[in-house]
Every structure is written in C-alpha cells, then in structure tokens.
Amino acid sequence: MADTIFALSSGAVPSGVAVIRVSGPGTREIVEVLAGRVPEPRKTMLAKLRHPDTRDVLDEALVLYFEGPASFTGEDVAELQCHGGRAVVFGILSVLSGFSDCRPAEAGEFTRRAFDRGRMDLTEVEGLADLIAAETESQRKQAIRQMGGALGALYDDWRKRLIHMRAMIEADFDFADEEDVPGSVADQVWSEAGELGQEIAVHLERSRSGERLRSGLQVVLMGAPNAGKSSLLNAIAGRDVAIVTEEAGTTRDVIEVHLDLGGYPVTLVDTAGLRQTDGIVEREGIRRAEERGRAADLVLWAVEPGGVEQDDPLAGLPQDLRETVPLWTVRTKSDLETLPERDSSGTTLEIPCSTSFSDGMTALLDRLRRFAEETISVGEAPLATRARHRHYLRQCLENLETAVQATHLPAELRAEDLRRAADALGRITGRIDVEDLLDVIFRDFCIGK
Numbered sequence: 056m057a058d059t060i061f062a063l064s065s066g067a068v069p070s071g072v073a074v075i076r077v078s079g080p081g082t083r084e085i086v087e088v089l090a091g092r093v094p095e096p097r098k099t100m101l102a103k104l105r106h107p108d109t110r111d112v113l114d115e116a117l118v119l120y121f122e123g124p125a126s127f128t129g130e131d132v133a134e135l136q137c138h139g140g141r142a143v144v145f146g147i148l149s150v151l152s153g154f155s156d157c158r159p160a161e162a163g164e165f166t167r168r169a170f171d172r173g174r175m176d177l178t179e180v181e182g183l184a185d186l187i188a189a190e191t192e193s194q195r196k197q198a199i200r201q202m203g204g205a206l207g208a209l210y211d212d213w214r215k216r217l218i219h220m221r222a223m224i225e226a227d228f229d230f231a232d233e234e235d236v237p238g239s240v241a242d243q244v245w246s247e248a249g250e251l252g253q254e255i256a257v258h259l260e261r262s263r264s265g266e267r268l269r270s271g272l273q274v275v276l277m278g279a280p281n282a283g284k285s286s287l288l289n290a291i292a293g294r295d296v297a298i299v300t301e302e303a304g305t306t307r308d309v310i311e312v313h314l315d316l317g318g319y320p321v322t323l324v325d326t327a328g329l330r331q332t333d334g335i336v337e338r339e340g341i342r343r344a345e346e347r348g349r350a351a352d353l354v355l356w357a358v359e360p361g362g363v364e365q366d367d368p369l370a371g372l373p374q375d376l377r378e379t380v381p382l383w384t385v386r387t388k389s390d391l392e393t394l395p396e397r398d399s400s401g402t403t404l405e406i407p408c409s410t411s412f413s414d415g416m417t418a419l420l421d422r423l424r425r426f427a428e429e430t431i432s433v434g435e436a437p438l439a440t441r442a443r444h445r446h447y448l449r450q451c452l453e454n455l456e457t458a459v460q461a462t463h464l465p466a467e468l469r470a471e472d473l474r475r476a477a478d479a480l481g482r483i484t485g486r487i488d489v490e491d492l493l494d495v496i497f498r499d500f501c502i503g504k
Contacts, residue, residue: 057130057168059085060160061151063144070139075147077157078165082131085154086120089113089135089147096122104135106150113150114143128165129172170485177485178207181441185269192318193431197268197440205437206444207484209258213451214484216251217477220244224470245459248473252455258439259448265438266445267352267431271313271320274423275348278357279371280328283387287357288312288325290416291423309343316420319427324351329371345373353381353426381426385419444483451479 059079065072077085086093088107094100097119104113116137126132137143151157166183169175175183182201189195200206223244276284292312310325324347327340348354354376358368368384369377376382439445458472 059154059157060164060168061148061157062160062165063148064134064165065139068139068141068144073137073139073144075135075137075144075151076160076165077133077135077151078126078128078130078160078168079157080131081154081157082133083120085151085157086118086133088154089150090116090118094118094120096120096125104137104147107153113146114138124172124174127174128168129174130168176204176207176211178210178444178483179204182206185440190313191315191320193268194320197265197438200435200437201440206439209437210480210483211486213251213255214477214480216247217473217480220248221470221473221477224466224473227466244473245462245469248455249459252452252459255448255452255455259445259452261436262439262445262448264431265440266442268320269440271322272353272427272431273322273324273347273351274353274355275324275326275344275351276355276357277326277344277348277372277376278328278387279359280330282328282357282359284325284328284357285310287355287385287387288323291323291420309340309347316427317424319424319431321423321427345376348373348376348380351380352430353383356382356384357387358384359387383422447479447483451476454479 057079059077059081061075061077063073064076065074083093089104090100090102091105092100092102094102100118101115102118103115104118105111106113114137116135119134119136121127121132121134123130123132135147137147148159152159166175166180170177170180179202182198182203186195186198186202189198276288278284288310292314312323312325314321314323326344326347327337329341329344332338332341356369356372369382372382439448454472454476458469458476461469461472
C-alpha cells in the first residue's frame with residue numbers, strides 16, 4: 056500500500072493563509088483525528104485542529120476533503136487551510152509526520168500520483184509545470200491549453216488512428232472469412248497514413264512558435280566594443296543591469312535580462328564587443344558572444360556614429376551570422392547625428408535610437424514587440440512545446456514515411472512501422488497499452504460475438 060504524503064502547498068511562511076495538502080490511503084483517518092470528523096466531499100468545514108495525543112488546539116482551520124478517485128491525485132485528498140505563521144504550520148506538519156505510514160512528499164509527488172492513476176498524461180503534467188513557471192500572458196494561455204489536455208488529446212487521436220490502421224491490416228490477415236470484416240480493408244490504410252504524416256509535419260513546423268513561446272525569444276546585442284550595447288540593455292530593461300564606462304571591453308561575459316514585451320517573453324542578451332584582442336578572458340567572451348549570436352532569433356547589431364563601421368555598418372560581424380540570423384542594425388547614440396530610418400537589404404533593418412531620450416527608444420521597443428508577436432504568436436491550436444515532444448514526433452513521422460513508401464515490402468512489415476509510429480506518440484503522453492490493438496479489432500468488427 057502506498058504511503059500517505061503531505062506538504063505545504065502554498066509557498067513560504069509566514070503568510071496570511073497556508074494550505075497543507077494530504078494525499079493517500081490514510082487521509083480520511085488523519086482528518087478525523089485532527090478535526091474530529093470528516094467533512095462531506097468538496098464541502099468546506101471550519102474546525103479546530105487538535106494534537107492527537109494532548110488534544111491541544113493547533114489552529115482553527117478550513118478543512119476540505121476530496122474522495123478518490125475524484126481528486127487531483129486520484130487518491131483521498133485533504134487540504135487544511137490554516138493561518139500562515141511559522142509555529143502553526145510547522146506544528147501541524149510535525150503532527151502529520153507522527154501518523155503511521157505518513158511522510159513528507161517528495162518534489163512533484165502529488166502530480167506524479169495523478170499521472171500514475173491516469174488523472175493526467177505527461178503533456179498535462181508539463182503544462183502544469185509551464186503554468187507555474189509562466190511569466191507572461193501568452194505563456195499562461197499556452198500552458199492553460201496544454202494543462203487542459205488539448206495537446207494530449209491531439210496526440211491520442213493520432214495514435215488511435217494509427218492503431219485503427221494496424222487493426223485493418225491485422226483484420227485483413229486473420230479474419231478475412233468473418234462476415235463483419237469488409238474485404239481488402241487494408242487497401243485504404245496507406246493513403247490514410249500519408250495524410251496523417253502530412254498533418255504531423257505541419258504540426259511540427261508550426262510548433263517552432265510554441266517552443267519559442269515557452270522558452271522566450273532570444274534577442275542578442277552584438278557590436279564593437281563601446282558601441283553602446285550595455286547602455287541599450289539598461290535602457291530596454293529599465294534598470295542598471297550592465298556596467299557602463301568609457302573603457303572599451305567592459306563586458307566580458309554574457310548578461311541576460313528577461314522581459315515581457317506585449318505579453319511575449321523575450322530574453323535580451325548583452326555580449327562582449329567583437330574585436331581582435333590578445334587577452335585570454337576577452338577572447339573567451341567574444342567566442343561566447345558569437346556562439347549566442349548563432350543561436351539567436353534576432354541580432355541587434357549596435358553601431359555608434361563616426362565609428363569605423365560608417366561605410367560598412369556590419370564590419371566585424373561574422374559572415375555566417377549575416378546570412379543565417381535575422382539582423383537589425385541599431386544606430387546607437389543617434390542623438391549625436393541625424394539619420395533617417397530606412398530598411399537595409401535582406402533581413403537587416405536599420406534603426407536610429409538614443410538612450411538619452413525616451414523618444415529614441417520608442418521605435419526600437421515597438422519594433423521588438425511586433426517582431427515578438429509575429430515570431431511566436433501561436434493562436435489557439437495546441438502546439439508541441441518541448442524538445443521531447445519534437446523528438447518523438449519526428450520518430451513518428453519517420454516511421455510513417457517508411458511505412459507509406461515501402462510499397463515493395465509485405466504489409467506485415469509495413470504494419471510494424473505503424474506500430475513504432477504509434478508507440479512514439481504514446482511516449483509523448485506516457486500512455487502505451489499493447490492491448491489497445493485487440494480492443495479496436497474486436498470492437499469495430501464484432502468478432503467473437
């Protein structure tokens with residue numbers, strides 16, 4: 056039998072109210088001992104919590120009881136909403152640890168029990184984690200959709216379609232003489248498999264936005280030393296994050312700031328100035344700057360007026376970055392000169408700005424907001440949000456393509472690729488049941504009635 060677990064679920068104390076959660080087979084007994092009786096499921100009861108040995112009052116609290124399996128974990132669950140003082144909370148936790156087979160919960164154990172009992176699939180678990188970690192409105196909305204089961208439902212539907220395809224093939228092999236099985240039912244499977252592969256490929260492409268939304272858009276500040284990158288970082292962040300001096304090469308390492316631009320998460324990265332140098336530390340900073348630039352969603356290339364870059368604004372920028380990453384040239388310190396705003400060739404956008412005047416930052420911030428919205432706006436459709444999802448979706452798609460294209464192989468071998476494709480989807484949600492195939496066969500064709 057599983058242990059009963061408990062934990063403070065409402066965060067650090069002291070606080071106005073603290074919520075202590077209990078889950079497991081001993082929950083009902085614990086509530087009865089502490090509160091004198093067990094409230095009706097899902098109804099709140101005000102009760103004095105008493106020490107089981109001394110009967111001293113620990114606190115007066117609201118008690119809720121959720122009877123399994125209709126609870127978050129699928130077990131009996133109780134919540135004790137007590138006052139959030141340290142002595143109150145630690146006293147109740149100490150009493151709980153004295154009950155037989157009752158122990159503090161491990162990190163994530165309530166959610167793990169919910170998954171083990173089929174209350175959530177893995178995508179819903181990940182959605183819950185993303186909701187807790189959400190820093191912007193768009194991240195919150197995406198996490199809510201995933202936690203609500205939209206993503207898992209999509210993958211389960213695809214998996215059921217694959218299982219049904221295999222069932223058609225198996226039925227063609229084993230039950231061709233049965234009246235309930237139509238002839239040559241496997242003929243349509245391969246066109247259906249091709250259509251499903253196209254759906255998954257489109258989903259994978261669109262899900263790039265979902266991953267960006269979860270992790271945040273990466274915007275990297277690059278340029279020559281003393282080009283105004285750190286001042287720009289401080290101005291956008293609205294606080295002094297980086298050291299700004301007249302001395303070139305002040306920034307030696309990568310500095311990150313997390314921003315909320317119009318509800319979209321953006322990580323703004325300041326980097327070391329790019330130049331030829333003999334200093335070991337500065338060379339390492341430059342190497343890291345170029346590495347972050349190559350992984351960026353957008354590079355802001357800072358150019359100061361009157362510099363060597365006047366004729367070639369991109370002087371000093373590695374050639375591969377010019378060709379592979381969206382690039383904006385930002386004319387810093389533009390209060391020192393007059394430059395018209397204009398588009399440069401390719402993906403390069405040239406923007407004058409000055410950290411000395413608020414008007415000088417408005418155009419840049421507005422463009423960044425629009426870029427974030429255009430790049431990571433995801434709409435209402437459920438999208439893959441993690442590298443794990445993408446990995447198994449690619450496995451599924453590869454097996455589907457193999458099955459569809461291998462027309463020279465026997466149907467039973469191609470069906471094996473369909474099984475692998477279905478298993479890859481099952482690994483995303485955490486639900487793989489080998490009995491599903493037989494269930495489909497007997498349900499759809501009434502065999503053995």
